[in-house]
Amino acid sequence: MKHVRLELDAGGRESEIHPMFDVLMNAPYIERATALQWNWAGGTLGILHYVVGDIDAYDAAASDIEAVIDYELEPAGDDAFYAYIFDEMTPTSRAMFEPVSYRGLVVVPPILYHEDGRVSMSAFGPSEVIQRAIEAVPDPVEATVQSVGGLTGLPQVTESYLSERQQAALEAGLELGYYATPREADQEDVAAALSCAPSTAAEHLRKGERKVIQSVIARQ
Incomplete structure (x- = not known):
């Protein structure tokens, strides 16, 4: 069993994955975001984010995206808010989440969205399952292993x-x-x-x- 810290980078092509992902990574009114919990069920995704940025601008963007089925925003102090988004997945975003369902693999929240376009996350499971999941990450995303360790390396x-x-x-x-x-x-x-x-x-x-x-x- 291994814990790996992964870095994902779409190289500025986030819009090819999902329009909401593009908003979180590239919108000028979003300073940073963290995915706290999620529920993927085939063609749809429910995800809860903590976002630092302009809640009104985010509200306007979410309401204009056809793939968004439903959403709810709640202020969390100055320039921060929680964002629950329930949306339809694109073929590329679905391909990104499919490895998460591999038997024996656990993705440990949170997932961090960095200002430079990188996304970092922790996963734990059998080495061969982790390797298979990394190899299954679709274009245009590039997956890089930052560190490898045991259970005590997990943040939580x-x-x-x-x-x-x-x-x-x-x-x-x-x-x-x-x-x-x-x-x-x-x-x-x-x-x-x-x-x-x-x-x-x-x-x-x-x-x-x-x-x-x-x-x-x-x-x-």
Whole structure:
């Protein structure tokens, strides 16, 4: 079993895959987007995105695309919103999602859309299934393996095995100003908040920070 971090790049030809994909990747009013969850059922796709950009411009674009069957937008703070899109798939977008259904393959959300046109994602499964899925990615998309590892390389898994004390130490450090610039608290302050020795607090902080950094790097 392997975890791979994949990078997909359509080389500016996103419109050949699906018009909504082209909007997310190339529209000037979209700063960035993240696919949180999806449900692919043959010829249709329901997908939930978190988007940073102009919600009104996105609304207008979605309403004008014939392939969009239904959609719903919900603001999520300044210049950000959730976008649920239910649409008909094109032959190319269907070919992109077919490898996801291979037996034994798990695609782990989120899928990140980068400003330079790249899309990155994590997948886990038998090595031969992953290889077959990569080979099945259709033109014009090029798939590149960024990294290979085990289960602990998955972002969600990395986050989930923070111990309760590590989580508490990081939260206390954030609240007290340990991570502020300039620093407003030290390890002794964190130790006092946790009712433990400074050396113990330092260990919780160090191990927790390492796991969080691993998680962030795995998403890039």
